[in-house]
Amino acid sequence: MQEQLLSYVKRFVQPTPEEAKYFLSLFKPGKYIKKQIVLQSGELCLVETFVVSGCLRSYMVDADGQIHIVQFAVANWWISDMESLIRDVPAKLTIDALADSEVLQITKADFENLLIKFPKFERMFRLMLSNAFISHQRRIIDNLSIPAMDRYLNFIKNHRDIEQLVPQHQIAAYLGMTPEFLSQIRRKLASEKFS
Amino acid sequence: MQEQLLSYVKRFVQPTPEEAKYFLSLFKPGKYIKKQIVLQSGELCLVETFVVSGCLRSYMVDADGQIHIVQFAVANWWISDMESLIRDVPAKLTIDALADSEVLQITKADFENLLIKFPKFERMFRLMLSNAFISHQRRIIDNLSIPAMDRYLNFIKNHRDIEQLVPQHQIAAYLGMTPEFLSQIRRKLASEKFS
DNA sequence: CGCGACGTTGATTTGCCTCAACGATTGTGG
DNA sequence: CCACAATCGTTGAGGCAAATCAACGTCGCG
Numbered sequence: 001m002q003e004q005l006l007s008y009v010k011r012f013v014q015p016t017p018e019e020a021k022y023f024l025s026l027f028k029p030g031k032y033i034k035k036q037i038v039l040q041s042g043e044l045c046l047v048e049t050f051v052v053s054g055c056l057r058s059y060m061v062d063a064d065g066q067i068h069i070v071q072f073a074v075a076n077w078w079i080s081d082m083e084s085l086i087r088d089v090p091a092k093l094t095i096d097a098l099a100d101s102e103v104l105q106i107t108k109a110d111f112e113n114l115l116i117k118f119p120k121f122e123r124m125f126r127l128m129l130s131n132a133f134i135s136h137q138r139r140i141i142d143n144l145s146i147p148a149m150d151r152y153l154n155f156i157k158n159h160r161d162i163e164q165l166v167p168q169h170q171i172a173a174y175l176g177m178t179p180e181f182l183s184q185i186r187r188k189l190a191s192e193k194f195s
Numbered sequence: 196m197q198e199q200l201l202s203y204v205k206r207f208v209q210p211t212p213e214e215a216k217y218f219l220s221l222f223k224p225g226k227y228i229k230k231q232i233v234l235q236s237g238e239l240c241l242v243e244t245f246v247v248s249g250c251l252r253s254y255m256v257d258a259d260g261q262i263h264i265v266q267f268a269v270a271n272w273w274i275s276d277m278e279s280l281i282r283d284v285p286a287k288l289t290i291d292a293l294a295d296s297e298v299l300q301i302t303k304a305d306f307e308n309l310l311i312k313f314p315k316f317e318r319m320f321r322l323m324l325s326n327a328f329i330s331h332q333r334r335i336i337d338n339l340s341i342p343a344m345d346r347y348l349n350f351i352k353n354h355r356d357i358e359q360l361v362p363q364h365q366i367a368a369y370l371g372m373t374p375e376f377l378s379q380i381r382r383k384l385a386s387e388k389f390s
Numbered sequence: 391c392g393c394g395a396c397g398t399t400g401a402t403t404t405g406c407c408t409c410a411a412c413g414a415t416t417g418t419g420g
Numbered sequence: 421c422c423a424c425a426a427t428c429g430t431t432g433a434g435g436c437a438a439a440t441c442a443a444c445g446t447c448g449c450g
Binding site: 139 | 263277315320321335371
């Protein structure tokens with residue numbers, strides 16, 4: 001588990017053995033079983049979570065009780081309610097496990113100590129955030145400009161791993177459509193295959 | 196101008212006079228007149244731009260030729276094509292001026308030198324990015340869960356400054372609706388005022 | 391003055407949602 | 421190990437929000 005996180009880190013920065021050891025020592029391993037809640041909306045988000053295996057998801061419930069999925073996190077992804085974590089406000093998101101999962105978690109306090117002791121990691125988190133920012137930006141554009149069927153096609157092309165792990169109505173909730181409508185789309189796609 | 200940027204910086208980190216001086220020395224002032232292009236999509240984005248006054252916008256043109264606005268940048272906002280800037284790939288976004296504007300710009304090379312020389316600023320950009328990430332995340336949720344009229348009401352509540360600066364069809368392109376439909380919404384809102 | 395940018399209005403169409411019902415599969419307690 | 425309940429995906433009918441298309445009035449500006 002620790003090695004997996006370390007090799008992830010090395011994509012961004014090259015820690016010395018000492019830095020790497022300290023870094024890893026701050027992460028506590030944990031397990032969640034399917035459906036288990038990691039963070040309940042309304043509470044404070046106290047940790048940043050790195051997914052080693054399995055799948056977590058973050059979602060928001062809107063005024064009509066509808067669930068909107070913000071993110072799926074499979075192996076080598078991070079997940080948290082960033083707003084709650086950074087600004088110490090109650091979380092708007094709920095995070096739970098879609099499958100049995102192993103994680104590594106660092107508390108906010110340890111995280112801040114880490115950055116003070118080894119500013120090198122500041123760089124790593126900045127680069128990670130840039131990536132997340134870019135992909136969120138693309139998702140905004142896609143939601144505004146691309147019809148439902150193409151959004152689905154893009155999704156299964158770019159996230160085949162997630163597609164095989166989570167049920168289809170979860171994908172619908174991520175793409176911003178109803179499960180019924182996603183079903184229509186799939187029917188249409190299947191029939192088009194004979195042409 | 197420089198003082199405006201400095202006071203912005205101080206929201207995040209406390210630079211020493213020496214750090215502040217070096218930081219500011221890397222930013223070159225510039226002006227754009229209304230409609231002038233700052234970055235053409237397809238080219239490389241070479242600078243990060245801080246808006247001192249006026250208003251820039253970034254947008255993407257989709258397959259149907261429709262324009263989708265990613266961001267308005269008024270005073271004290273940053274704007275760039277982050278993906279192009281960080282990964283050295285052709286920009287997908289175009290940036291232009293919606294009004295005569297004053298800016299301060301730093302090149303990618305100077306930016307990297309800055310972070311090597313004074314890692315303190317790494318922290319600042321990480322915190323800035325967190326904020327941008329959080330607001331993008333909220334926009335994704337809003338676009339999926341909130342009807343057009345409420346998105347418009349939220350926009351004019353939270354961005355009255357922008358609303359007064361840019362024409363309405365630009366706001367429509369930001370909110371993901373047609374100008375005609377925004378017009379309908381405004382008519383309905385106006386008539387509701389007499390009740 | 392004349393043209394282009396901007397906002398408005400109305401008629402029509404369409405993409406997607408709602409609601410309701412129904413198999414198939416999974417899983418779980420008795 | 422069976423029975424029953426959830427969970428999941430599918431189908432169809434009907435409805436609504438928002439897009440499209442077309443026309444028009446107004447204003448600011450070269």
